[in-house]
Amino acid sequence: xxxASSANMGPGYDTIGIAVDLWSDITxxxxxxxxxxxxxxxxDEMPKDETNYxxxxxxxxxxxxxxxxxxxxxxxxxxxxxxxxxxSSSAAIVAGIIAGLVLxxxxxxxxxxxxxxxxxxxxxGHPDNVAPVIYGGIQIGIHNGTRWVTERAPTPPGLQLxxxxxxxxxxxxxxxxxxxxxVSRQDAAHNIGRVAFLVxxxxxxxxxxxxxxxxxxxxxxxxxKHLYPYLYPMIEAAESAGACCxxxxxxxxxxxxxxxxxxxxxxxxxxxxxxxSAVARAMIQVAEANGIKGKLLVTQAAYEGARVxxxxxxxxxxxxxxxxxx
Numbered sequence: 001x002x003x004a005s006s007a008n009m010g011p012g013y014d015t016i017g018i019a020v021d022l023w024s025d026i027t028x029x030x031x032x033x034x035x036x037x038x039x040x041x042x043x044d045e046m047p048k049d050e051t052n053y054x055x056x057x058x059x060x061x062x063x064x065x066x067x068x069x070x071x072x073x074x075x076x077x078x079x080x081x082x083x084x085x086x087x088s089s090s091a092a093i094v095a096g097i098i099a100g101l102v103l104x105x106x107x108x109x110x111x112x113x114x115x116x117x118x119x120x121x122x123x124x125g126h127p128d129n130v131a132p133v134i135y136g137g138i139q140i141g142i143h144n145g146t147r148w149v150t151e152r153a154p155t156p157p158g159l160q161l162x163x164x165x166x167x168x169x170x171x172x173x174x175x176x177x178x179x180x181x182x183v184s185r186q187d188a189a190h191n192i193g194r195v196a197f198l199v200x201x202x203x204x205x206x207x208x209x210x211x212x213x214x215x216x217x218x219x220x221x222x223x224x225k226h227l228y229p230y231l232y233p234m235i236e237a238a239e240s241a242g243a244c245c246x247x248x249x250x251x252x253x254x255x256x257x258x259x260x261x262x263x264x265x266x267x268x269x270x271x272x273x274x275x276x277s278a279v280a281r282a283m284i285q286v287a288e289a290n291g292i293k294g295k296l297l298v299t300q301a302a303y304e305g306a307r308v309x310x311x312x313x314x315x316x317x318x319x320x321x322x323x324x325x326x
Contacts, residue, residue, distance in 0.1 A: 001025055001309050002095045003136065003302040004080040005087030006161070006256050007128040010214030010247040011194040016140050016153075017087070019132035019302035020161060024078045024091055025309075026054060028099035031073035038075070042082020045169070046092075053089050053123070057096020058103075060119050065106035072103075083169040085250035090129035093120050094306050102311055114148065117141075121148040129250065136304040138202060155301045156205045160266075160276045162243065162257040164234065164283045166294040170227070175251035178226040179219055187217040207244040207260045214245035228252050230290040234283050241282035242275030257283065262300070 004020035024040070036048040036055075046052060054074050062069045080088045097119055101107065108115035120130035127141025131150040141150040198213030200206075224231040231248055238246040238257040246257035261274040271277055280296045287294055309324055316322045 002080075002091040002133055002306040005090055005129045005132045005250075006085070006163075006254075007087065007250040008216075008219070008247065009138075009198060010220070010245065011191040011198060011216040011218065012128065012140070013191070013216070013218050014126040014128050015142065016138065016195070016198070017128035017132045018138045018155070018161075019136045019305060020086060020163075021299045021302040022080055022086065022297070023302075024076060024080045024088075024095070026077075026092075026095040026099065027075045027310075028054070028058065028096075028103065029073050030070055030103070032071060034071055034073070036074045036076070038078060040076070040078035041080060042078050042088065043076070045082050046076070046078070046088075053092035054096035054099075056123055057093045057098075057120070058100035059096075060123060061097045061100025061106070062104050064108065064115070064119060065101070065104035067104050067106070069100075070103070081165050081254070083171065084165050085170055085248070085252045085254040086163075086165070087129040087133060087250065089172075090120070090124055090133050091306075093123050094130055094133045098306055098308060102308060114150065117148050117150060132302075132305065134305045136302050138301070140199065153199055153202045154205065155303065156202060156207055156260065158260050158262045159207075159301060160259045160262045160274070161297075161299050161301065162238070162259055162276050162279045162283065163249070163297045163299065164255045164257075164287060164294055165297060166253040166287075166292050168253060170251055170253040172251040175219075175223055175227060178222045180222065183218060190215075190217050207258075210245040210258060211239055211243075214247045216247070220248050223248060223252055230286055230292050231255060233290070234286040237282040237286045238279050241278045243279045255283065 004022040005017050007017040009016045082088050121127040124130050127148050131139035131141045138153040139150045194215045201209035201213045234255045235246040243257040249256040259275045276298050
């Protein structure tokens with residue numbers, strides 16, 4: 001079971017990401033014939049051969065265990081939109097690695113090495129999606145010259161994610177190709193200040209500062225100009241309607257707005273105490289004005305990361321029962 005993720009959070013390019021409470025289920029079993037089957041979101045678009053990132057993750061896990069990869073069958077129940085900027089590739093990578101480790105009977109060191117993160121970020125090339133998929137919450141990841149390192153930033157209580165997901169696919173390669181090879185000192189200083197402001201706002205729970213902290217000059221202006229002309233009108237509309245901030249999720253095309261005020265189950269709370277509905281309507285209006293079809297999803301951060309929910313033979317015994325009786 002693996003969560004979606006939303007990377008960058010504005011200025012935290014390739015560095016900051018948040019796990020999203022939107023989950024896919026992946027089952028990997030030994031078989032006589034290689035096969036990938038899928039149902040749900042993006043089932044038709046995702047590759048059904050060895051290029052699928054699930055397979056890449058499984059292969060990496062067996063390499064770590066120094067064991068040959070057996071013939072396997074993969075089944076995906078996808079609830080993460082495919083290639084929309086919500087970390088579908090990172091979810092597949094992490095799911096594959098974890099499934100491979102379980103099948104290989106191999107465990108990795110975590111404290112002081114984060115071996116699972118090293119494998120996943122090595123495949124993805126950066127930690128901003130895979131880290132929240134592994135650990136949950138908001139993660140800040142860097143490479144210290146020797147290995148990938150990540151730490152959790154606080155997720156403010158009452159935070160909701162108002163997510164506009166366009167109907168069209170956004171290719172990460174296209175989104176990276178529009179970026180300038182050089183960044184000016186002025187823009188670098190701008191982003192350094194904003195990402196510091198963003199992290200401080202999260203640590204202090206000062207949601208009023210998120211709008212300034214989520215501003216970016218490194219990737220969003222170029223992507224808005226060449227790929228997503230609706231981006232800044234949607235950000236402005238969301239913030240005017242009460243969002244704490246809004247930004248391009250990952251490489252796009254999804255736009256993510258963060259709102260506050262949720263307390264308990266939203267169906268038991270007066271709507272006027274929150275801003276998610278007003279922000280959602282504002283984002284939809286911008287989409288319609290720009291001729292962009294899509295889906296509006298209101299959810300929250302996922303506080304935990306990927307986990308195994310069933311294994312044969314089970315881990316639980318007569319004396320010790322693990323979560324979900326796994």
